[in-house]
Amino acid sequence: MRLLMWWSGRALSSAATLLGVSVLIFAAVRLMPGGFAETVLGPFATAEQKAELATRYGLDQPVFMQYGHWLAAVSGGDFGISMISRQPVGAELLARLPVTAELTVLAVAASVLLGVPLGVLTAVRARPGGGGAAGRLLSGLGVSVPEFVLGSLVVFVFSRYALGLKVGSWVPLTQDPAANLATMILPAAVLSVFAISVTARTTRDAVMGVLVEPYVTAAVGRGESPWSIVRHHILRNAATPVVTLIGTTVAYLLGGALIVEHVFNLPGVGSYIVQAVGRRDYAVVQAGVLLAAGVFIVMNVLIDLLVGAIDPRLGVLAGRRS
Amino acid sequence: MRPLRLACGVAAALLASACAATGPITTPTDAAQESAAPGYLAVADQALAPGGTLNVQVHIDSGAATGYDPQLADVATTWQLLSLSYETLVTVGPDFAIQPLLAEKWDTPDDRTYVFHLREGVTFSNGRKLTADDVVGSLKRLLASKSVWVGQLGPVDEIAKDGDGKVKVTLKEPYTPFLAALANVPAAILPMKEIDDKSVDPATTLLGTGPYVVEDHRQDVSWTFRRNDAYWNQGKPAADVLNITIAPEEAARIAALQNGGAALATLGNVDSESMLAGAADVKVVTQATTDFYYLMLNSLKPGSKLADPKVRQAINIALDTKQIAEVALGGKGEPTAVTPAGLPGSCDPAALPSAAKGPDEAKRLLAEAGAENLSFTLTIFNTEPAPAVAQVIQQNLQQAGITVKIEQMDEASWSGKVYGKAPAEFDAALSWFAGYADPGMVTKWWNPETAGFNAGFMRPDPALSAAIDAAGKEPAGAARDRALAEVCAQADADAQMIPLVTRPATVAFRTDALSPSLYATEGYGNVLRLVADARVKKSR
Secondary structure (H helix, E strand, C coil), X not given: CHHHHXXXXXXXXXXXXXXXXXXXXXXXXXXXXXXXXXXXXXXXXXXXXXXHHHHHCCCCCCHHHHHHHHHHHHHCCCCCECCCCCCEHHHHHHHHHHHHHHHHHHHHHHHHHHHHHHHHHHHHCCECCECCHHHHHHHHHHHHCCHHHHHXXXXXXXXXXXXXXXXXXXXXXCCCHHHHHHHHHHHHHHHHHHHHHHHHHHHHHHHXXXXXXXXXXXXXXXXXXXXXXXXXHHHHHHHHHXXXXXXXXXXXXXXXXXXXXXXXXXXXHHHHHHHHHHCCCHHHHHHHHHHHHHHHHHHHHHHHHHHHHHCHHHCCCCCCCC | CHHHHHHHHHHHHHHHHHHHCCCCCCCCCCHHHHHCCCCEEECCCXXXXXXXXXXXXXXXXXXXXXXXXXXXXXXXXXXXXXXXXXXXXXXXXXXXXXXXCCEEEEEEEECCEEEEEECCCCECCCCCECCXXXXXXXXXXXXXXXXXXXXXXXCEEEEEECCCCEXXXXXXXXXXXXXXXXXXXXXXXXCHHHHHCCCCCXXXXXXXXXXXXXXXXXXXXXXXXXXXXXXXXXXXXXXXXXXXXXXXXXXXXXXXXXXXXXXXXXXXXXXXXXXXXXXXXEEEEEEEECCEEEEEECCCCCCCHHHCHHHHHHHHHHCCHHHHHHHHCCXXXXXXXXXXXXXXXXXXXXXXXXXXXXXXXXXXXXXXXXXXXXXXXXXXXXXXXXXXHHHHHXXXXXXXXXXXXXXXXXXXXXXXXXXXXXXXXXXXXXXXXXXXXXXXXXXXXXXXXXXXXXXXXXXXXXXXXXXXHHHHHCCCCHHHHHHHHXXXXXXXXXXXXXXXXXXXXXXXXXXXXXXXXXXCEECCCCCCCCHHHCEXXXXX
């Protein structure tokens, strides 16, 4: 019963969040400067052609009616038609999703495989008054440098000096996995810098918090090996904030993918949205943002379930989270 | 320790593989450009075997909202892509010479009549033979459409079949740019039988007589063309497959060129050539185009000082177009009048009335107009080199005591502000026109009654409009040159749109992967005009 109530609550709050996002994004795209007609049809279009375009896409109706029609369509799985390509937005998002998913998975993998060990290492080796400063500086830099700066730098260096990893020549994974990886490593690396830094910092803080717990002192007193202590006492107890962070990082990385995909010319959801914003392709922007919000919500639910599995005291049935 | 080892191992492996793949850096030579024939930047080596896949990257996809219909295409980037599948009766050759294409020749029994002799053996890519009905139907369809190109096609009176394989076009009055207007994609010959019986919708399907057929198109991602095996021009196209990737970021196109992902790419930033200066096997060439930047001064904004011709004249006089070309375009563009510099018959911009005057005259005119402390906003889009052009304009006008605030925005916002309302809301704006292939064509955009898109910020100038029409009627020769000079002088005095400098196209290609043909000049922004000639050296 409690589980059912939890799921009901999450479903309701998720629906409310999505509804709020839908209102905000719908209003935001219409408040953007620059008319869709001039952008989509170009400067040579006549007033008649502009009116035809508006009628075709229902953009001549009152805004609240446009919103109602759009919301009804989206509820039925119809994300609308792109004014630029005149193709269904849903199909195009689906075609581009694998690129963004691959990029995100690679970036998350890098953040876990590098960020967690680095965080543990810097925590267990930290000494009072020394150490950790360099790590904090590096992670601070990693958090601070925006993707478009780092991405542009990487594109310049790796295009100017080749170095084997390709930029601007994306190949589908299904066509040639090796060539695909060669084109995805750099954007994934750029995207993961922030995530690695944050993961390392969070892991370090979490581990250091656990290190002072009595059960760790007791384990040391029992003569357990350092690896055994890390594995059995530290990692599991420090995992909750790290898992939560990684979950939210996935959603953050989807946002970062907008920039990285554009800079590296990857045909993912991010570059689709960036181009759509530039061309005032309303349906695409609305669907893209709604999709991102949906992913964020799903990730939050997964985090809650995962945290509950790691520490049942914090689980969905413990009555402490909803 | 293990995490540290793992991290070090990954880093070392990446570095090792990266260093091992580093190629030699050499300085490119100008050999290809030096050896090209007159009128060409490069000529494809016909000794190379045909076949292979040609990978090209461009910065933007087709305009698309109107679909693939060539008659409704109104920007050069769309013309370029559609020209791979569609052909016109005539085409533009080196140095803007009009040459036969689907019409193997034409007669002009008088100055108002053109009889086109259609080429034998031409088929659409579905295998159906091209007929005179397709030609007649296409041109009639164009004239009945909302295409902006109707204004360029001129005073067409009648289009009719003239026996087997011939089409006669009669004009209401002489119109010299007619053939040049026929040479552009909106005047392409469409499969009218299929369009009429509705088995083909040109908005969604490309079915032409051109060298390539579309295999796949993903909007804003890529095009894949394969050779049209039934193409009438035997031996062409040389490449079996043509992949065109849309790469909006210039840095990504440069990267693709350097790492071999692209064999040819178009570049927009004037600094890109120097960025590629040390790249191995990459050659950068600059194609002179008739496209040019111009400054729009809004004379319709209520209360604006720019409505006063003296104020606009002062601005025109204060502009130093040579400096704009040198500083903002790295010396690659050149000053132009309303007739694009470089086109045969165009006016000399140095001979314009405004060119002989200086900042003192500009200040005097401003004083006469009571606008000594003139200040206005210049609205520009953020694509290079527009910001650089705007900065030089700002500095030029400062010499005459005019304060210019630059307002930079993305292209959509810019379009909305410049073309969204009538009267338009901007003070001044920067843009560029494709200059086409005849000096009289683009001058038509100086008449807002023909170019409705300009009606939001400029008033018709009857004297200028009359001069434009008169120049259109004059046959090529000294009399037309004088008529065009009059148009240039009138536009210079009107100064609602002030021509600035030409906008060259930069093209880069890999010499180890491709032997392309490229004209030295281009009027319709079509870098891929000769792509059917290009020979792929090896599959990459």
